[in-house]
Amino acid sequence: MSSLRQRSHITHNGVPSLLLQPDYHHKPFPFFFVETAFSEEQCVALELLFSQDNAWQHQDGVFYRCSLCDVTADISATFQVEILNKMREITGLPLVDRMLVTVQRMLPGHAIGVHSDRPLLGYEIARLVVQLNKQWQPEHGGVLQLFSSPQGEAVFSVNPEYNKAVGFLLHADSYHAVTEVSQPRQSVVFNFWHIANTPELAAHIVALFANLSFSEFPAALNPIASAAESSLAEEVTFRAGTAAIALHRWGYDAATIVSGYQHSAGLSTCDASNAETYAAVLLADWVAYLYRDTFDLIRWNLLQHALIGIKMFPRLTPTWRLCLPEYKI
Incomplete structure (x- = not known):
């Protein structure tokens, strides 16, 4: 599995770029997280996506309970390019010049079971998840958990705190889950494709x-x-x-x-x-x-x-x- 690259952060015209100072990990599989993903202005713009009258898809199975909506068209081309370039830098992967962006909403009682999202033919290779949950507390749940196997205990956990981002590569063993929530949980998910699996x-x-x-x-x-x-x-x-x-x-x-x-x-x-x-x-x-x-x-x-x-x-x-x-x- 290709490893995530470790590079120093960059700036543009003296303004810090997004996804600064990623904290890299390689177990249980390659991933990184960033404590402060975007600017305050960018976060506000992303939060507005949840208040729009979008066509939500509701998943209410035993394994996967949440609501999703494709908002790719609502993300500016400039912002998409910035995120793509940063993800190329962080992952070291040749990613295509497009992405899929969804907003995800979980309501009390919702949870997502352990799964890997392995990249089948034509599927995405990398994912970036940005949390937008102000005043999050441990009792609210919604913790992203990473596993080395579908039967094992969580190896790493990431709290869904406001403006925290997690990025990871998808493969057969990229097992992850989200614990049950007791308060609404909001996240924005950016999906990226490898040039050789489009x-x-x-x-x-x-x-x-x-x-x-x-x-x-x-x-x-x-x-x-x-x-x-x-x-x-x-x-x-x-x-x-x-x-x-x-x-x-x-x-x-x-x-x-x-x-x-x-x-x-x-x-x-x-x-x-x-x-x-x-x-x-x-x-x-x-x-x-x-x-x-x-x-x-x-x-x-x-x-x-x-x-x-x-x-x-x-x-x-x-x-x-x-x-x-x-x-x-």
């Missing part, structure tokens, strides 16, 4: 695997797949089969498809001597993993490193550009 990529991969059928396998792969299914876990063979389908739909021959299946199933390692075959197999393995599992920063960084210096081949170009986009700060 909604556009999600649409592309869903289209790539539309009407997925392993009957598309070339005859040469059938005995290999049958043998693998008798000895390997279903999730492994499904991912390997999905990678093979990607290679087939990209127009590769049977030998490349077999090589891709064996690589994704862990039966063999793809030979790097043929650059296009190597790139195609690695890219197929990655999109199959995304389709079946989550966006994993470590795996993505390994893919990026493996394909450095290899040219973008025509039949792979649409997928390549979405999975490994060029990023300029």
Whole structure:
């Protein structure tokens, strides 16, 4: 998991920037918090979002009880750019030039159970939560808790005090929860996307695997797949089969498809001597993993490193550009 960067705060025209002096932590997963997130003027503007006649979505399940409203359009473009740039600086991640901002309201009796919000295909990678609760007291509840596992005790807790912010990276083990509240709790949540796991990529991969059928396998792969299914876990063979389908739909021959299946199933390692075959197999393995599992920063960084210096081949170009986009700060 990528770690949060530690840098000194910056100023603009002599005025301190937002999210100053973040306090970094790496357990139970990478996160930071800031005691004073925004200026008083910015906080007042954010508080006004709760008084507008917005279209609230009410969640009243056993696990998740709160009300949410998308207010992205009400956040000025300038403020969004400032927050994006600061989050890029703090996290060290290449974030896309857009965000989703929601206001969250919890009423007495509301709580949010332990969950991870792992970044599935097209999901956000980072989150910033800003609290707007004046005169908060411990008996009011609404404490953000961070866990190392869904069954364990909280490793770290952050009180929902006014203008305090918490930012964290989302992954399979970013377990967190909010304790039950006895007084109304207000927070603003900023969501950010990694450039290599965008909604556009999600649409592309869903289209790539539309009407997925392993009957598309070339005859040469059938005995290999049958043998693998008798000895390997279903999730492994499904991912390997999905990678093979990607290679087939990209127009590769049977030998490349077999090589891709064996690589994704862990039966063999793809030979790097043929650059296009190597790139195609690695890219197929990655999109199959995304389709079946989550966006994993470590795996993505390994893919990026493996394909450095290899040219973008025509039949792979649409997928390549979405999975490994060029990023300029």
